[in-house]
Amino acid sequence: MFLLPKGIPLFENLAVGMLKLPEVISKLSAGSFTGYASFVFQDSTVILVFEAGKLVSAMSEEQNGNRQTGFEAVSALCYRMVGKSGGSLNVYKLSKDLTTCIHALFQGEILYKAQELKLIDIKSLLKKIGTDRMNGCLRIYTDDRSAMIFYKDGSPLGFFHDGSQDIETSANESQKIAGLPGAKIDLFSTHEAGRLMGLDLLEVVNIQNIWETAVAQKRSEIIKINKAREERQKENIAAKIAELEETVKSIVVNKVGKVGRGIVEKELADQGGNACLLDETKSVKFLAGIERSAKLLISATSLKAMMELLSKTITSARIER
C-alpha cells in the first residue's frame, strides 16, 4: 500500500474507530494545517493532503493497487471509517513545498509501479529522467520505510525522508532504503506546480453529508444483520420448543396412552401455544392441567413419576435456553 515518508508527526496511531471524519477534517482545517493525514486500514490506505487548512488532495489505495482520488477517495474513507473497526490515523506536518509536491504526485501518472530495485537498471532510469526532462517523483520503499526524490525538468529537486518537514538535499536516507532487501520503486510523472488545481475539496464535497449517509447505511446494515440474527434465533428457539413439545408428548403418551397427545395439545393451546413451556409461570399452569387430566386415566404412582419427568424435562430445557 502507498506509504509516504513520515514528516513531523502531530498524531500517530490514533484509533480510527473512535474518530469522526468531519471532526478530524474540521480540526485540521481550523488549525490551518499543512501536511498530510494518513488513514491506514488493514486492506487500504487513504491520504488527505492539506495546505494551509485546505484539503487540496485525497488519495485512496487498496491492497490490490486500486486507486481513487478526490471526492471518491473522501467518500471511500467515510465508508471505511464507519464500516471497519480497525485502522489508525497518523498526521504529519510538512512544508508547503513538500505538500505541493505530494499534491502533484497524487495528480500525476504512474509510470512504473512496484518495480524490484534489484531487477532494474537504476542508472539508465535516472538518465532517462534527465534526458526526458521529466517532472516527477521516484519513490523508493520497503514494507515499512519510504523515501522520495522529486524531479523538476529532469533535475533532482530534493529528497523527502522519514522525519523531514521540508525537501532535503541529502540523499543518504534514500540510498539506505535502496540498499535494503526487497526495496522497490515507483515512478510518477507530475504536472508543474503552477498547473495544479488549487481546489479546496472541502468547498465542493459535503463531508458531513457523506459521513451521515455512511453512518445511516451502516446503521441500516446493522439493523438488517440484527434482524436476520433475531429471525435465526427465533427459528432456532421455535425448533427447540417444537422438539421439547414432542418430548413432552412422548412422555405423556408413554404413560397415559394415545389420548395423552390430545391432552398435551389442549393444555398448550390453553396456555397460548408451545412457547409456554419456556415460561416459568405458564409451564406450571400447563403441568397442573396435564396432572388434572392424567389423574382420570392413570394411577397415582404413574402420575407422580410422569409429573416428575415432565417437570425435569421442561426445567432443563428452560435452563439450557
Add this chain to the structure above:
Amino acid sequence: MEQFIELITRINTFDLIGVILWGLAGAISFNFSIGNARVWTSISLGFFLIFIGQAYAINPWAHDYGLSAFHNIVGTVAIVVITHGFLEYYVFCRTFEISGKKIAVYLFSLLILVAGGMFLYINPTPSPNTIRNFKIVENAIWVFLSIMNLELIRKIYIAIKDSPISKAFIAFGIVFFLIFLWKGSELYLQIFQWDRDWQDITAVMNGKVPDIGNFTGRVNISMLVNKYAGLLSSLSVGGTFIYLYRLLK
C-alpha cells in the same frame, strides 16, 4: 330395634344378600368418590345412591307408601347422576375439558332428592298403584339410560383403549349389561302386568288374577333374570370399584 329385627326375619334371604351386597358396593363407591376427580364423584355417588334406593327392603318404615316411593325417586336420581358422570367422562375424552366442582355434584344430587321429597310431601299419600307407577317410571329410566351408558362406555373405551384405566370401562360395560337385564326384566313384567305388585293390586281390587298362567315360562325366566341380575349387578359394581381403585392407586 325389635321392629327392625322382626323385619329382617321376614325378609327373603336372597333380597337381604342383595341389599348387603349393594351396601358394600355403595360403601366402596362412595369412599372412591371422596378422593377422586369430579367425574368419578358423579359415577360413584350414583352407585352409592343405588344402595339407598335398594335399601327399602331393610327399611323398617318401608310400609309407609311415601317412603317407599322416595326409594324409587332415589333410584332414579342414582342412574341420572351416574349417566351425568359418564357423559362428563366422554366429553373429557373428546375435548379434554374438565370443569365444575365436586361439591356441585353432591349439592345437585341432594337438591333433586329434597325436591323429590317435597313432591311426595305436597301430594296425597301414594296408593299401591301409584307406587307401582313410580317403579315403572324408575325402571324405564334405568333401562333407557343403561343402554345410553353402554354406548357412552363403548365410545370412551375406544378413545382411551391404550390407557391403563381402559379395562375398568370393560368392567363398567358388564355392570350396565347386568343392570339392563335386572331392570329390563322387571320392566318387562310390569309392562305386561305380570309383576307381583300388579297381582297383589288386582287380587285386592276384584279378586281376579291376570293372564299370568298363560305365560308362566317367560314370566319365570324374567323373574329369575331379575333376581340374579340384580345380585350380580351389585357384585359387579363392588368388584369394578375395587378394580378401579387398584388401577388408580
